[in-house]
Amino acid sequence: xxxxxxTFKEYLSKKLVPYKIALPVTLSIVTxxxxxxxxxxxxxxNDRSFVKAIAPHISTxxxxxxxxxxxxxxxSIADEKKVIINVIKDDEVIASSNDNTLIGKPYxxxxxxxxxxxxxxxxxxxxxxxxxxxxxGPSAINGEIYLLNPTLDLFSLVIxxxxxxxILSFILLNVLATKIISTxxxxxxPIKDLENSIHELxxxxxxxxxxxxxxxxxxxxxxxxxxxxxxxxxxxxxxxxAKGKELAVEAYKKLxxxxxxxxxxxxxxxxxxxxxxxxxxxxxxxxxxxxxIAEQILFQVKASKGNLKIEITPSDLNINExxxxxxxxxxxxxxxxxxxxxxxxxxxxxxxxxxxxxxLGRAISNLVVNAIEASRNIVEVAVQKLEEGISISVSDxxxxxxxxxxxxxxxxxxxxxKKNGLGLGLSGANHIVRLHGGKIIYRKSHLGGACFDIRxxx
Amino acid sequence: xxxxxxxxxxxxxxxxxxxxxNQKQSNTKRVEIPYIKAVYSKPVSYDPAQMxxxxxxxxxxxxxxxxxxxxxxxxxxxxxxxxxxxxxxxKTITFSINPKAKFHNDEKINAxxxxxxxxxxxxxxxxxxxxxxxxxxADEYHAGKTKTLSGIKAIDEKTVxxxxxxxxxxxxxxxxxxxxxxLPANKVKNKDFFKKPIGAGPFKxxxxxxxxxxxxxFDKYHGESPKLSTLILRAIxxxxxxxxxxxxxxxxxxxxxxxxxxxxxxxGQDISTVVADTWIIGFNSRIAPLNDLKVRKALQASIDNExxxxxxxxxxxxxxxxxxxxxxxxxxxxxxxxxKVIVPPHSEITITIPFGLxxxxxxxxxxxxxxxxxxxxxxTEVLDWTEMMKRYEEKTLHAFLVSMIxxxxxxxxxxxxxxxxNPDNYSGVKDSIIDELLISARKLQDRIKRYKVYEKLANRxxxxxxxxxxxxxxxxxxxxxxxxxxxxNLLAVAYIDYRKVEFDSKCLLGGKK
Numbered sequence: 018x019x020x021x022x023x024t025f026k027e028y029l030s031k032k033l034v035p036y037k038i039a040l041p042v043t044l045s046i047v048t049x050x051x052x053x054x055x056x057x058x059x060x061x062x063n064d065r066s067f068v069k070a071i072a073p074h075i076s077t078x079x080x081x082x083x084x085x086x087x088x089x090x091x092x093s094i095a096d097e098k099k100v101i102i103n104v105i106k107d108d109e110v111i112a113s114s115n116d117n118t119l120i121g122k123p124y125x126x127x128x129x130x131x132x133x134x135x136x137x138x139x140x141x142x143x144x145x146x147x148x149x150x151x152x153x154g155p156s157a158i159n160g161e162i163y164l165l166n167p168t169l170d171l172f173s174l175v176i177x178x179x180x181x182x183x184i185l186s187f188i189l190l191n192v193l194a195t196k197i198i199s200t201x202x203x204x205x206x207p208i209k210d211l212e213n214s215i216h217e218l219x220x221x222x223x224x225x226x227x228x229x230x231x232x233x234x235x236x237x238x239x240x241x242x243x244x245x246x247x248x249x250x251x252x253x254x255x256x257x258x259a260k261g262k263e264l265a266v267e268a269y270k271k272l273x274x275x276x277x278x279x280x281x282x283x284x285x286x287x288x289x290x291x292x293x294x295x296x297x298x299x300x301x302x303x304x305x306x307x308x309x310i311a312e313q314i315l316f317q318v319k320a321s322k323g324n325l326k327i328e329i330t331p332s333d334l335n336i337n338e339x340x341x342x343x344x345x346x347x348x349x350x351x352x353x354x355x356x357x358x359x360x361x362x363x364x365x366x367x368x369x370x371x372x373x374x375x376x377l378g379r380a381i382s383n384l385v386v387n388a389i390e391a392s393r394n395i396v397e398v399a400v401q402k403l404e405e406g407i408s409i410s411v412s413d414x415x416x417x418x419x420x421x422x423x424x425x426x427x428x429x430x431x432x433x434x435k436k437n438g439l440g441l442g443l444s445g446a447n448h449i450v451r452l453h454g455g456k457i458i459y460r461k462s463h464l465g466g467a468c469f470d471i472r473x474x475x
Numbered sequence: 476x477x478x479x480x481x482x483x484x485x486x487x488x489x490x491x492x493x494x495x496x497n498q499k500q501s502n503t504k505r506v507e508i509p510y511i512k513a514v515y516s517k518p519v520s521y522d523p524a525q526m527x528x529x530x531x532x533x534x535x536x537x538x539x540x541x542x543x544x545x546x547x548x549x550x551x552x553x554x555x556x557x558x559x560x561x562x563x564x565x566k567t568i569t570f571s572i573n574p575k576a577k578f579h580n581d582e583k584i585n586a587x588x589x590x591x592x593x594x595x596x597x598x599x600x601x602x603x604x605x606x607x608x609x610x611x612x613a614d615e616y617h618a619g620k621t622k623t624l625s626g627i628k629a630i631d632e633k634t635v636x637x638x639x640x641x642x643x644x645x646x647x648x649x650x651x652x653x654x655x656x657x658l659p660a661n662k663v664k665n666k667d668f669f670k671k672p673i674g675a676g677p678f679k680x681x682x683x684x685x686x687x688x689x690x691x692x693f694d695k696y697h698g699e700s701p702k703l704s705t706l707i708l709r710a711i712x713x714x715x716x717x718x719x720x721x722x723x724x725x726x727x728x729x730x731x732x733x734x735x736x737x738x739x740x741x742x743g744q745d746i747s748t749v750v751a752d753t754w755i756i757g758f759n760s761r762i763a764p765l766n767d768l769k770v771r772k773a774l775q776a777s778i779d780n781e782x783x784x785x786x787x788x789x790x791x792x793x794x795x796x797x798x799x800x801x802x803x804x805x806x807x808x809x810x811x812x813x814x815k816v817i818v819p820p821h822s823e824i825t826i827t828i829p830f831g832l833x834x835x836x837x838x839x840x841x842x843x844x845x846x847x848x849x850x851x852x853x854x855t856e857v858l859d860w861t862e863m864m865k866r867y868e869e870k871t872l873h874a875f876l877v878s879m880i881x882x883x884x885x886x887x888x889x890x891x892x893x894x895x896x897n898p899d900n901y902s903g904v905k906d907s908i909i910d911e912l913l914i915s916a917r918k919l920q921d922r923i924k925r926y927k928v929y930e931k932l933a934n935r936x937x938x939x940x941x942x943x944x945x946x947x948x949x950x951x952x953x954x955x956x957x958x959x960x961x962x963x964n965l966l967a968v969a970y971i972d973y974r975k976v977e978f979d980s981k982c983l984l985g986g987k988k
Contacts, residue, residue, distance in 0.1 A: 085885070086922075087801075089549055111801065112801075117749075
């Protein structure tokens with residue numbers, strides 16, 4: 018059996034069905050019993066007090082042998098009360114309100130006792146009786162008055178009550194269930210908001226707490242997520258900063274290492290120039306060589322300057338220009354991959370956005386270099402204006418990266434097999450973008466490979 | 476969800492409605508076959524003023540309508556009268572006639588019809604005068620001294636007043652009874668009126684044959700319309716009736732108080748109840764030797780009523796006195812006083828038994844044998860009912876087996892049989908104590924005090940040994956299995972309400988009960 022996932026509403030409706038039926042049934046059965054018992058008690062008390070009340074008069078009529086009057090009397094009251102009254106003397110019926118054929122015959126009526134009810138109960142009647150006697154009358158009258166109240170009448174009343182209770186409780190419960198479901202439905206709307214908010218968090222790292230959450234538990238969850246998120250951001254920034262410093266140290270070491278050879282060559286050339294006895298042409302060559310080496314050192318120092326930097330100076334404005342330059346540098350650096358086509362898309366209307374040309378350029382170059390390495394035929398660099406900020410995306414048609422790995426690469430913890438060209442890898446790019454207050458989002462590219470999207474806010 | 480709620484509600488409502496509707500549906504549709512009620516004889520008279528026997532009263536209740544009617548339980552309800560009220564002094568009762576009430580000839584009933592009809596029962600030739608003698612001017616009118624009855628007056632076309640000599644609430648029972656019927660004033664004087672009488676009752680006379688009186692439902696009857704379209708009263712003896720009933724040719728044997736053990740009950744309904752009656756051997760004190768109290772007491776003591784009851788009517792209640800159960804003056808236990816045993820006289824005593832009882836011959840044999848053994852010179856004769864009633868009225872019967880019913884639900888009407896001036900006094904007794912007690916009872920407004928007088932009266936009647944009391948019947952009415960709504964009447968079988976009786980068509984068609 019296939020179990021379909023139910024919506025919250027369907028789930029509630031399904032779970033409430035047994036209550037909708039079982040509760041009215043139970044309620045009406047309980048009411049039926051209660052009503053039946055209450056009616057029996059009520060009628061029993063009523064009948065017994067009634068039969069006791071008429072006993073003295075009946076006693077008088079029996080004493081005076083006034084059969085006709087006795088007969089008329091009980092017939093009239095029995096008709097009015099819709100009961101049967103039989104008067105018994107010496108175990109024989111002497112008057113009956115509904116059946117003349119009983120008169121003169123032995124009388125026997127059988128009933129059972131019900132707890133709390135003084136009258137007897139037979140299958141057809143509630144039987145109340147009293148002795149035929151009156152104050153000051155003869156004690157010798159051996160007689161009883163039986164009042165038989167038809168139980169069918171009582172129980173049809175009980176059935177009517179039961180049906181009404183069933184219908185009413187059924188209607189009531191259905192209305193109630195509908196109300197409960199719609200309230201429950203409403204109450205989970207904030208959960209959806211929370212879900213949306215969490216999605217937002219993923220995208221931008223920061224989202225306004227929706228004022229309509231209003232449910233304590235959900236607000237607690239939301240603020241926990243928010244706190245955790247901001248702590249993560251702080252940690253991320255610290256990590257990026259540390260990484261930046263580490264990279265700067267590395268770059269510094271590299272520079273020193275790289276300078277070692279030319280400086281040694283410079284020392285050698287200066288030695289040649291200053292040494293006597295060295296032919297003049299050699300000295301001229303050394304002089305030229307000194308200039309060349311100095312130029313080279315200068316270039317190297319200049320080139321390392323960016324690598325050593327750990328803070329940004331957002332003094333540049335034209336994003337399109339910076340992206341063009343960075344892409345060009347990357348393309349030059351990757352001149353070997355001449356069969357890879359690089360497509361650049363710029364929106365002319367891009368507004369200016371404060372950034373550090375050199376730093377952001379390095380991040381972009383890095384991403385473009387990576388993309389060229391990964392792609393088969395084409396790399397696309399696109400600058401788009403978004404509602405809030407700007408997107409600089411670098412897409413390729415390569416194999417793409419597993420999504421789970423991306424965050425590791427962004428944090429600099431992943432291990433890449435590729436050689437480190439100009440750049441500092443993804444983590445460096447991420448660091449630079451974060452310093453700009455933006456973030457890098459990874460997604461599948463429309464070309465089939467990876468797409469790294471730098472989002473900067475205006 | 477709304478749909479479910481609505482759906483559930485409607486389903487519940489429909490279910491409740493359906494159940495209710497089903498309950499309301501009756502399976503007793505009208506069936507157009509005649510309902511045949513067997514009677515032990517044809518009515519002796521169709522004239523309410525002459526009625527003194529059960530068959531006549533049965534006819535009267537079906538065809539005629541009085542101002543009032545009896546309920547099944549000794550109560551009274553509206554007949555032709557729509558409403559009635561008694562004046563504060565209790566002497567005048569004013570009746571408003573139901574404007575819808577009509578005679579079978581479609582003429583409306585007016586106050587003059589009531590005046591004429593009620594005057595007839597007080598006329599000199601009336602046999603039921605005694606019941607009505609409380610009405611003002613009754614005696615003078617009955618004696619022929621006045622031409623109009625002062626106590627009954629038409630106030631307007633639809634209003635009648637009945638004025639009494641003194642307050643006497645039981646008069647309402649008399650007016651609900653079988654003799655107080657209203658007949659069309661302009662027709663009743665015709666010589667042949669009672670050959671095909673016109674009444675205002677639920678059934679009208681269609682035809683009459685030697686045995687059958689065929690009645691049809693009166694469509695314009697003002698009260699509860701009868702369910703039966705045709706009702707036949709068939710005169711037949713008990714034995715034949717039971718045979719025919721067994722074969723399904725009769726639907727109703729209620730005019731015989733059966734004991735429930737008869738063969739006929741194997742197929743049919745047994746509806747049993749008590750009625751206010753006492754079966755007696757009446758003693759005519761006008762004829763020797765029963766004019767002697769000692770002889771009467773001795774004969775009363777010699778007749779073994781319990782043996783008789785157990786032999787012939789085992790389901791009936793024993794009788795220890797003249798007044799039936801449920802009425803003041805009823806004796807509940809056998810008196811322990813033993814009357815002195817005297818030597819029975821030599822002169823012959825004839826006991827008359829009506830023909831038509833299931834065991835007439837055996838009953839006659841029982842008395843002859845039992846009493847002869849005790850030294851009595853007893854002869855029994857079996858007489859046809861009409862003949863017997865004729866002789867009863869002539870007061871020429873010696874001793875006779877009859878059932879004395881309480882005509883109205885008040886002991887007065889049973890015991891005033893023994894008033895010296897009552898023409899219906901079968902016993903011929905003239906006892907000043909009885910007369911005085913009857914007069915004093917009538918004067919008493921307090922019911923309980925009056926009942927105490929009745930007890931004394933009943934004791935006096937028992938002391939005078941005017942009857943051997945055999946039993947109080949507890950009749951078992953045999954009714955066809957497909958008849959519904961047959962409700963016994965506690966006062967008398969004549970008052971059974973045949974308007975309600977109907978056939979169960981399913982039962983008739985399917986043969987199932």
